[in-house]
Amino acid sequence: MNTPGLPLSAVRPYFSxxxxxxxxxxxxxxxxxxxxxGEVVARHEAEDxxxxxxxxxDPPTWAGPDAGFVxxxxxxxxxVRRGGFVVVCTDKPSQExxxxxxxRQSSLRRYPSEVLExxxxxxxxxNLWLRGIHRRTSVKxxxxxxxxSSVEQTLSPHEDGSYVAGSARxxxxxxxxxxxxxxxxxxxxxxxxxxxxxxxxxxxxTAMAAELLDLLEEARAQGAERPDFLTMLASPADIDEVRDAxxxxxxxxxxLPPGSLSDELRELALSVRDNPPxxxxxxxxxxxxxxxxxxxxxxxxxxxRLDGESPILDTDLLTVYxxxxxxxxxxxxxxxxxxxxxxxxxxxxxFQGWDIRREKPRADSPQQIHDRIGSDNSLxxxxxxxxxxxxxxxxxxxxxxxxxLHISAGRTLSLIHVKSAKSQSRIRDVSAAAYExxxxxxxxxxxxVSRGHLRQQLSRPPxxxxxxxxxxxxxxxxxxxxxxxDARVATDDMRVxxxxxxxxxxxxxxxxxxxxxxxxxxxxxxxxxxxxxxxRQSATGLNADLEVIASKA
Numbered sequence: 332m333n334t335p336g337l338p339l340s341a342v343r344p345y346f347s348x349x350x351x352x353x354x355x356x357x358x359x360x361x362x363x364x365x366x367x368x369g370e371v372v373a374r375h376e377a378e379d380x381x382x383x384x385x386x387x388x389d390p391p392t393w394a395g396p397d398a399g400f401v402x403x404x405x406x407x408x409x410x411v412r413r414g415g416f417v418v419v420c421t422d423k424p425s426q427e428x429x430x431x432x433x434x435r436q437s438s439l440r441r442y443p444s445e446v447l448e449x450x451x452x453x454x455x456x457x458n459l460w461l462r463g464i465h466r467r468t469s470v471k472x473x474x475x476x477x478x479x480s481s482v483e484q485t486l487s488p489h490e491d492g493s494y495v496a497g498s499a500r501x502x503x504x505x506x507x508x509x510x511x512x513x514x515x516x517x518x519x520x521x522x523x524x525x526x527x528x529x530x531x532x533x534x535x536x537t538a539m540a541a542e543l544l545d546l547l548e549e550a551r552a553q554g555a556e557r558p559d560f561l562t563m564l565a566s567p568a569d570i571d572e573v574r575d576a577x578x579x580x581x582x583x584x585x586x587l588p589p590g591s592l593s594d595e596l597r598e599l600a601l602s603v604r605d606n607p608p609x610x611x612x613x614x615x616x617x618x619x620x621x622x623x624x625x626x627x628x629x630x631x632x633x634x635x636r637l638d639g640e641s642p643i644l645d646t647d648l649l650t651v652y653x654x655x656x657x658x659x660x661x662x663x664x665x666x667x668x669x670x671x672x673x674x675x676x677x678x679x680x681x682f683q684g685w686d687i688r689r690e691k692p693r694a695d696s697p698q699q700i701h702d703r704i705g706s707d708n709s710l711x712x713x714x715x716x717x718x719x720x721x722x723x724x725x726x727x728x729x730x731x732x733x734x735x736l737h738i739s740a741g742r743t744l745s746l747i748h749v750k751s752a753k754s755q756s757r758i759r760d761v762s763a764a765a766y767e768x769x770x771x772x773x774x775x776x777x778x779x780v781s782r783g784h785l786r787q788q789l790s791r792p793p794x795x796x797x798x799x800x801x802x803x804x805x806x807x808x809x810x811x812x813x814x815x816x817d818a819r820v821a822t823d824d825m826r827v828x829x830x831x832x833x834x835x836x837x838x839x840x841x842x843x844x845x846x847x848x849x850x851x852x853x854x855x856x857x858x859x860x861x862x863x864x865x866x867r868q869s870a871t872g873l874n875a876d877l878e879v880i881a882s883k884a
Contacts, residue, residue: 334373334383335373335374336375337374337375337382337384340532344407344409344536345526345527345528345531346526346530348419349418349419349426349429349523350524351433351441351442352439353415353438355436356410356417358436360381363410363419363425364381366428366432367387367406369387370385372385372386381408381409381410382407382409382410383407384405385406386404387403387404388402389402389404390402406421406422406425407420409421409536411537411540413544418540418543441522444523447523447525447547448518448555448557449553450546451516452518452561453501454501455481455483456481456482456483456500457479457480457502457515458498458499459476459477459482460475460477460496461474461476461494461497462494462495464658464660464661464665464667465650474494483560486560486563488861489861489864489868492563495564495565496566498518499518501515502515503515508542508545509542509546510538514528515527515528565658565665565667567663567665568657569664570617570628572655572664573617573664574616574653574655575612575614575653575851576651576654577653577854578763579621579652580649580767582648583768583771584601584604584646584648596643599643603643608622609621612653612654617653619651621639622641624640626641627639628659628664634662634663635662635663637659652763673860674859674879676877676879677836677879678879678881679880679881680717680881680883681884682713682882684708686710687752688754688755689708689709690710690750691711692711693707693709697727697729698796700725704725705805714734714735714830715798716803718800719800721740721815722738722799722801722811723735723737723799724736724799724812725798726789726797727793728793729793730788730791732785733747733773734748734749738815741823742815742820743824745825745828746773746776746779746825748773748830749769750765750766750768751831752765752832757835760838761833761839761842761859763855765831766859766862769829769831770863773829773866773877774870777873777875780825780873786813790809797809799812821874824876825874825876826875827866827878828877828880829878829880830880831879831881832880833882834856834859835881836881836882839881842856843856
């Protein structure tokens with residue numbers, strides 16, 4: 332049975348196209364004609380053109396199996412070739428099938444994503460769809476959709492550096508040679524998809540496709556520089572570009588969906604998280620050594636797996652950072668260099684005589700920890716000694732707001748989170764992993780800074796007799812502290828304090844000076860300070876500030 336011809340003068344498709352380059356025009360059109368469900372009911376073929384309509388019958392989404400109703404749809408596909416380029420306009424299900432098919436082809440390729448970014452996301456960005464490459468956490472969105480007159484100006488390297496741009500819609504350049512491509516255009520660069528919110532007759536459609544290809548080829552010839560604002564975001568990277576690992580961070584296993592990990596793997600993840608592994612990278616490779624065992628990133632389909640001995644490598648909990656400016660996360664490599672802005676709220680203190688490797692007093696129970704603060708040389712004891720003015724309580728225990736909370740005579744509220752250093756050596760290395768757990772906890776617990784919520788939480792202490800002080804002297808209960816909390820007003824200062832003395836002032840000053848340039852330690856410091864700046868931004872959004880207490884020596 333001959334398929335009726337398709338009168339091209341009758342079609343008015345929306346301009347939504349996938350841009351390809353390569354020679355296999357016949358293979359592409361054959362796939363599109365034969366892969367979909369339904370019958371091709373109209374068709375037009377020429378030397379560089381195939382267009383057809385597919386008729387589909389499906390039950391309505393609301394209908395049961397015996398409802399007897401049928402929805403009929405007619406789906407249009409247009410494939411236009413121009414030299415070594417092909418433009419495909421088709422429906423959403425066919426687009427998805429085509430993307431899967433392209434992953435297996437060598438004779439047809441998606442148009443380079445960096446050229447699409449350079450050509451189409453230069454003007455004011457009206458919409459931006461971001462997806463996160465960070466681990467899932469309750470305090471950071473998995474994705475973002477931004478809308479506005481110029482949303483690229485709202486991006487922050489600290490807040491948005493762990494997101495990759497999935498799609499964008501921006502103003503097209505106003506040029507005399509662009510007669511049809513006007514207004515705003517959207518693109519999903521990784522899929523080589525371009526769309527405009529307008530319909531066109533067939534002649535106008537083909538002219539728009541020609542203008543688009545000319546615009547893209549011009550951007551490619553000029554070097555296809557990435558728009559400046561996209562450098563604040565992550566971008567996919569090829570494994571061949573990656574080299575010299577310097578840090579591995581293991582995320583909280585509780586961020587994964589329930590049942591994702593066995594009990595053994597969960598315990599291993601918690602152990603590795605509390606005792607960060609040593610990492611040695613190689614200057615010409617993505618391979619690295621983790622606690623003495625070699626780990627090799629290996630391509631696995633469209634992802635990369637870490638091949639090594641530790642079972643933790645098979646989880647979705649590791650982030651590996653490289654000196655080449657890349658990171659490994661969620662089965663892929665990304666280019667996302669940590670911003671190099673210093674963290675301004677370091678406070679270096681003298682811990683001479685204190686055991687910076689011990690967080691709490693030696694004790695056999697949560698109550699004993701509270702009872703023994705002040706009689707040992709742990710970091711908890713340091714807090715009790717140095718916050719010997721105003722009102723101080725210890726909240727250590729299940730469901731804690733912070734390890735300590737302090738209210739000064741000026742009504743400044745401090746939430747103090749304590750974590751022990753990984754080494755007492757005077758030449759200890761910088762470690763972002765040593766701070767990751769306590770910083771994550773501090774940000775997560777910002778939910779309690781609402782005064783009503785905070786008071787309610789503190790009214791239920793974690794132990795029967797919680798440790799409390801007034802001007803350095805022990806008192807029973809929290810009554811006086813809660814009275815001071817009730818007396819605070821919205822304009823009173825609040826700060827989050829992280830006590831983690833692993834970084835020393837001596838090391839910090841050395842790395843920030845000329846001697847630190849280009850060293851792996853400086854990369855670790857950039858990573859750590861980026862983490863702290865991001866946490867500080869979360870705190871300032873709730874009218875608080877963030878301070879980090881580290882060691883002078």
